[in-house]
Amino acid sequence: MLSKKVEEALNEQILMEGASSNFYLAMAVWAEQNGYSGVSDFLYKHSDEERFHMLKLVKYINERDGVAIIPAFQAPTTNYGSVKELFEKLYSHEVKVTQSIGELVGICLDERDFTTHNFLQWYVSEQLEEEALAKTIMDKIKLMGSDSGAWYHFDRDILSLTVTSSADSGSAAK
Numbered sequence: 001m002l003s004k005k006v007e008e009a010l011n012e013q014i015l016m017e018g019a020s021s022n023f024y025l026a027m028a029v030w031a032e033q034n035g036y037s038g039v040s041d042f043l044y045k046h047s048d049e050e051r052f053h054m055l056k057l058v059k060y061i062n063e064r065d066g067v068a069i070i071p072a073f074q075a076p077t078t079n080y081g082s083v084k085e086l087f088e089k090l091y092s093h094e095v096k097v098t099q100s101i102g103e104l105v106g107i108c109l110d111e112r113d114f115t116t117h118n119f120l121q122w123y124v125s126e127q128l129e130e131e132a133l134a135k136t137i138m139d140k141i142k143l144m145g146s147d148s149g150a151w152y153h154f155d156r157d158i159l160s161l162t163v164t165s166s167a168d169s170g171s172a173a174k
């Protein structure tokens with residue numbers, strides 16, 4: 001049985017993961033419309049992964065006799081000045097999600113809910129990877145500057161940059 005505090009915090013995280021999924025979906029649409037097919041494939045996949053993160057929380061709450069709440073989501077922005085701007089936004093969003101997972105873990109410790117704490121370790125390692133991947137992409141973008149050949153290769157190769165979490169082996173979402 002979940003404490004009210006843990007249940008509320010898990011539900012807030014559902015909002016965060018679902019909003020991430022929509023955010024990356026909107027980014028994928030923008031990238032597709034602007035001719036970046038590799039970047040858009042990467043973002044569609046990322047959006048699916050975020051939805052999977054949300055679902056995992058929904059199922060966990062229900063499993064523990066809580067009530068998972070599916071929230072309304074704010075419409076994400078659909079305008080990006082450039083791929084660089086898009087990934088800057090993605091990176092700072094991932095940093096925010098990492099902070100939010102950290103707070104959630106802290107609440108579980110305060111409430112002495114070690115089962116949920118254990119469940120959340122998957123998110124801790126997933127976030128570590130996602131933030132690192134976003135940072136790697138930002139570093140590459142800085143290096144590329146305005147070299148159009150480099151951008152061509154970046155768009156072609158970005159999907160291969162996806163790293164698989166060691167905590168995620170056997171997951172259908174990857």
Ligand code: OFO
Nearest residue numbers: 020050053097130
């Ligand atoms: Fe759900 O991992 Fe990114 O945000």
